[in-house]
Amino acid sequence: MALRGNLRDFSATQMLNLISVARKSGTLDIEGVDTQARLLFNQGKLLYAAVGGQDYRLTEVLQRAGKLTEAQSRAIEAQASSSGDRELAWLLLRAGYASRSDIIRGVRAHILRNVFRVFEWSAGTFVFEPNRLSFGDRITVPVDLATVIVAGSRRLREADSFREELPNLDVHLRFTRGAGSRLRKMRMGLDEWRVVSLAGPRNTVREISNQADLSEDQVRRIVYGLMQADLLHVALPEEVPEATSSDRRRKEGARVRGQRPSRNVITRLIDRIRQL
Amino acid sequence: MQNVKMVVTGPFSAGKTQFIHTISEIDVVSTERRLSHPADPDKSQTTVAMDFGRLTIDDDLILYIFGTPGQRRFDFMWRILSQGTLGLVVLLDSVRPDTFREAREILNTFQTYADVPYVVVANKQDLPDAWSPEDLRVALRIPRAIKVLPCVATDRESVKEVLLQLLYTILESMDGDS
Structure with a gap:
């Protein structure tokens, strides 16, 4: 198809x-x-x-x-x-x-x-x-397309795409499975290596931007390329070691709570839907 | 009598109203309004507040299925409808890549804020050039732990399978919690 x-x-x-x-x-x-x-x-x-x-x-x-x-x-x-x-x-x-x-x-x-x-x-x-x-x-x-994507992202003009992919710079990045061995084989520029060396649970993207002396748009562009090459992704909340208490309170307040039904209710639902 | 609910959400034109209509035992209570400027020539109406279907499970248990509006300006509705839900079905239109961006935003929101089990559904798999569930998983960066299921919302068996998979996911999450 x-x-x-x-x-x-x-x-x-x-x-x-x-x-x-x-x-x-x-x-x-x-x-x-x-x-x-x-x-x-x-x-x-x-x-x-x-x-x-x-x-x-x-x-x-x-x-x-x-x-x-x-x-x-x-x-x-x-x-x-x-x-x-x-x-x-x-x-x-x-x-x-x-x-x-x-x-x-x-x-x-x-x-x-x-x-x-x-x-x-x-x-x-x-x-x-x-x-x-x-x-x-x-x-x-x-x-190898990962190399092409990372290098090609330097030529992208659309800053909007980077902002869309990474609207919030106060997030942590996490390497995808197998990223280490793929990175070793890739040809990357100095700025890309600096971002890679700072990425992980220690730093947010904003901190990477400050420490690597890159502008927000520059760091967004590089992270966009690395994400598109499937080398990095934005860490989920549970993958980040310890959020500050105010962060935690803010997130908890916004969280949508589900219903915790009994197991018996779920099995009755399953039985009924199977019979339809 | 115990009432439980599930919520069907997703971008504009994903087929949420049809999905509920296919499984509901009552005529779907719908708040559809004529589109002032149709974004999709095949779609003249859209849901503005919610859709509502029902399935009687037994003498003591009723399942209500709510559908959220697809248009962005009604975003606030999904939060209201999702409180206290058993689980969520995130429906995608597999033949409309122009809705993928919005689908990504919805999924990002769930990953950050929804403490609710959910499945992602690749609807309209019967249409030519439908993106496969696996392609949608990559395109929308859906983690491996989340199920991406094929579906044709007009087909009762297909909709049943989606609801069953969501219920299995809920059971798995209960196992994980205990």
Whole structure:
């Protein structure tokens, strides 16, 4: 079943988080205001990204990445019998124009450049078609989405989204299960590492902001990225060690109390509803 | 005679009135009013105070089911209706991602303030392009400990299953308390 939505209601970042956490495979087509994007995923990893219908061949990708000169590119193209990337890669390796790691790095940089453009889109529609994967003979490189989301969040313009995700800065953050090992493999900037090192039961987000010398909007942006990458979440009240007594009184006052019926009442309800 | 109640809440157009109508033994007492500016072309009326259904359990016990209004300006009603409830059903419209943001706010409020067992229900699962319960769990950051159930509010069996799952959740919370 396809997932359809609007970027205003469900951002590209949130969609990437869903694909990553649910380890989805398929094609995400985004129709932005001026252009469109196509992203392909396998088991929650980004494999390929094209923006504006531009489907660059490997030689063009490496030339744009500065790994290949125009003359080298022309020479390889002249030898190729098809436009398939695999043949071009083989010819590049044989000619000694590029190494295997040059090719992987070049393709990876191309994918990231394209996907980061999508982060800047705040309007448009999307359709995710599960299990539809078609990239012809293009070379794909699996890219971890957590890294993409954290890095991409730096480019987000919509400060409103950060405030919506984190309206109150007087909350504690908690790492999600498995976040430690994932963080070790990620490439993050200095500010992101500072926030990560201060997050946890010791500090509220406001305290992190003060200690890391980041503005409220900066810390919101970073926390937003880390939350979307499923590395952090806002701690529930029971996960926070000890609230102040005034906090506790305020929360208790606002709390909605349920009814505590007897077990017998619940089993009678269950029996009756089963019979309906 | 003992009366107990459950509350059905959720964003605008999630299907709360229909959910209660499907299970209630009386015609739902509804406070629907014509929408002045319909946000959904298929929906001309909306609940402004509450819906109200009833299910007789036996000679000594009656279950009342209340539905809260979906529109934000009636937010205060859910607090009033939720006091003293057995549990809450948070209904979501699985085909309307434009209501997910509001659903998140409702769920955040529950996680912070509601000392009441609740289940989250992905309604309209019979419609094409309905988001699955598992996708909604990720999209709305619903913790693993909370049940996210599929539902078609027009189908009695589906609604029964939701209420049963809520009752099992209430039993589990009693086990946890003891």
